Amino acid sequence: MYTLSKCQVQQIADDVENARITFSHLADDLIDHICCEVENEMYEGKSFDEAYEIVKQQTGIKTLQKIQENTQYLIDKNYRIMKMTMKITGNVSLALLALATLMKILHLPGASILLLLGFVILGLVFFPSALYTNYRDLEGRKSLALHLSIFIGGLLFMFGVLFKVLHWPGAGMLLIIGWVFILFIFLPLLLVKKYRQSETAKDKWIVTLGVVGLIVFELSTMFKLFHWPGAAVLMILGSIILVSVFLPLFTYSKFKQLKQITGEYIFLIIGTMFFILFSVLLALNASKDTLGTLVSDAKSSAAIVNYLEAKNQKFYGDFANASDSVKVKYGKQVDLMKKETQSLVYLIDSIKVEIIALAEGVEKSASKQLLGDVTLIGNKSSIDAVSKIMTGEKGAGVLLKNQINQYKIALVNAFPDNTNLANSISILLNTNAIDDGSGILNWEQINFDNQITIGALAFLSDLEKSVRLVESQVIGTICLKK
Known part of the structure; x- marks a missing residue:
């Protein structure tokens, strides 16, 4: 069989590029397909120009563009379906978990089934959908390891909580592995990403303090859950880093940039304070009591x-x-x-x-x-x-x-x-x-x-x-x- 030269392949590639085929994987597949068809025509005795002209007439620039448009439509359609799935399953799983929690407190039958269903929808449908949309919206392809680590760690942690609530074996192992992925893989990767995005040395210090404080505080939660010594010390240290150091610096930095305080920011500050306050009191008083x-x-x-x-x-x-x-x-x-x-x-x-x-x-x-x-x-x-x-x-x-x-x-x-x-x-x-x-x-x-x-x-x-x-x-x- 006749083999095309590099110049002939480049000519075909230039024509595909001029046709505004912007999807790299689609363009490569089309170039490969056209080259094979041209070689087949040349094998029958035609010259390159004759063979290429026949293939172009069979394929056509408009056909190539139509293929790309159809591909774009299918990708966008799947993406829209994914976002809709995320919204629906997020609300459904939240409703199921809230109802199951209430039924569990009141010792009503069926609570465990609803709890299992809620966690399955949350972990196997909503969570992957949310990560995928975030991966696309924020050009997450540059941070694949970041998304994979939170996916694995988050999924293991969620099912560890489910196993713990339902008294199933293996809950402790799932929780520990999930925490390890989140605290020692995801958060350090997040720190590196935010550190590189920070423009000033001060912003880099603020990001570092926030992530380190969060790691220490979450470690205290893990120690607390497994009744390991040192939980209270870690919780106090993490709270001091987050509340006394990170939040004041973060607040000042945001106010300086925006010149105003938004409602979302106020909610974040109040929610964080209540969470830390409750956890510290739990470590200091509840355990002791x-x-x-x-x-x-x-x-x-x-x-x-x-x-x-x-x-x-x-x-x-x-x-x-x-x-x-x-x-x-x-x-x-x-x-x-x-x-x-x-x-x-x-x-x-x-x-x-x-x-x-x-x-x-x-x-x-x-x-x-x-x-x-x-x-x-x-x-x-x-x-x-x-x-x-x-x-x-x-x-x-x-x-x-x-x-x-x-x-x-x-x-x-x-x-x-x-x-x-x-x-x-x-x-x-x-x-x-x-x-x-x-x-x-x-x-x-x-x-x-x-x-x-x-x-x-x-x-x-x-x-x-x-x-x-x-x-x-x-x-x-x-x-x-x-």
């Missing part, structure tokens, strides 16, 4: 357990001095209850010691000393220790639930005529699963998933208190019959 409440609950339950244990020991002493007829009638049941109670209490105390030892990184002997005064525990807000010990099919949570169920069965069988005891056991030692609307949650998931150290200790102390209350009810009733 929550941990303080849990510490108080743990200490209170432990004190009640000690009181009930001493009271029950007195009851056992009274039973030992009871009449022979009472001993003969209830002796085996009392021995069984005492043995089962001691076994269950021992398991609960052993679990508490293991949680403290893992959370604090100390030996069990030191852990037992800390159990005597939980205020001395340093890592009260860690969730790692509780998660590793209590969760999973082979975790201590399943073992504890099974032993509680065995304890209930043993007592009910030992005292079949005591309906009050059966009712008390059913209430105080309830290990039933629940349906929260998103699925069935078993007992160990309800009480130990995403649970912090002091929260788990408070719950276990309360559980031990319930066991002692059941024991006290039974032995106290028997002693009254002596």
